[in-house]
Amino acid sequence: MRGEASRIADRVSRDSLAPKLRATGEDAWRIGNELFTITNVLDHHVQLERALTDPSRPVEDKVAVLKELIGSTAHPMTMEIMTDLAGRKWSRAQHIANAVEDFGVDAMMYYADATGTTLQVSIELAELHSALLNLPVVRSKLHDESAPAQARIQLLHNVLGNTGFNKVTMRLAEHATCNPRNRRYLETIQWLINKFSRHMGESMITVTTAAPLNIEQIKKLTAVYTAKLNHPVHINSVVDPTVIGGMRIQVGDEVTDNTVIAQLQKLHRSVQASA
Template structure:
């Protein structure tokens, strides 16, 4: 958990640069990529994190350090964001990297806004989450900090048909396993889904069924979860014949599984206990 000081610094920088990232339009993708590269740099260099968060060091001095690291190669907006973050106070040294990651995701969302594809990316991330949630061995390998980043990425690329997905979806998913940042792959995916949904001021509800939802069913779910969650709801409908019937509903970290296959698995576990 981040302390109040870090949360405030993160929020204030995000609010400060929101309009500039939005105005950047397609150029926001470069900012997103550069910021994420800086996250990796911070994760690999604790001494750099300390240098950029040292309270006794002036904001101007920290700004000079950012300039020296980027050597004029980064977008000016990237530089301004990093200097602003370096000039703020942090509860813990490592929290500055988390804030840079937050701004990177913001930049990616403003880029997809400019393309009209933010909802598509959020839905595709939800589809990946739904496709992998019941594969514990795969998820273990995608979150195995003792394996190489390349091995984890290669596994993900072999599992997911990224050629039909948006490039930002691919990059975010690849980042989630290439640089685990002390998290589980699926947790990072859910965090990204929530962030994109919040950006659109709505909640993504993923509904997995054996056959496509009817329009009436979709409308009923929108009304039901809209009332329950108090926000506009988008239904991400995933068709998976292997569930056989019923519905699996996911939003946030919550999963309600009433599919036939889930009920059969419960029955099998019960029989094994009483047998």
């Protein structure tokens, strides 16, 4: 939980700089990557976080620290964002890293907007989430910080194989495992899905079935969930032959699993319990 001061600092900073960040177009890719790197550095250097959030320290001193941290090769927008954040009040020192990460995700969304791939990325994130639901061992390894970050990234690439995911999807998926930030892997992916859905003004409804949904099924699900949630929704159809039949529907963190495989597993547990 962030304190009130941190929530205000994060929101006001992002709202005020959003037009400039959006206007960077395809440069937002570079900015997002730089901000993710800075997030990782801050997470592993508490004293640096304190230096940038100390209210008794002049802003000029903080800017000097930032220049030493970022160097002269960073994008000017990256420096502007960090300078703005360093000049605000924070409830706790570590909250500034949360804000930097938020800006990093924003940058990736603006890059996706600039390249016309926002919907594609949101769908691919939902597909990744769906694919990992039944892989608890893999999920555990993806956020296991006792393993080297590069090893976790390699595992992610091995799992994804030749999916052909957009580079924004891949970068976000890598960030989730490279720097878990005390979150479980699927928790981070769901957080990203929610951010993209809000960005597009829609909710993502992921429906997993053994065979592709037809147009009439998609229309019916769209109508049902638009009425239920009282705002536009996007149906992300994921095909998984192992579910055999039925549907698994995920809305945010809520999963309704009426697949045949889920019913068989439930029956199996019931038989074991009564044996």
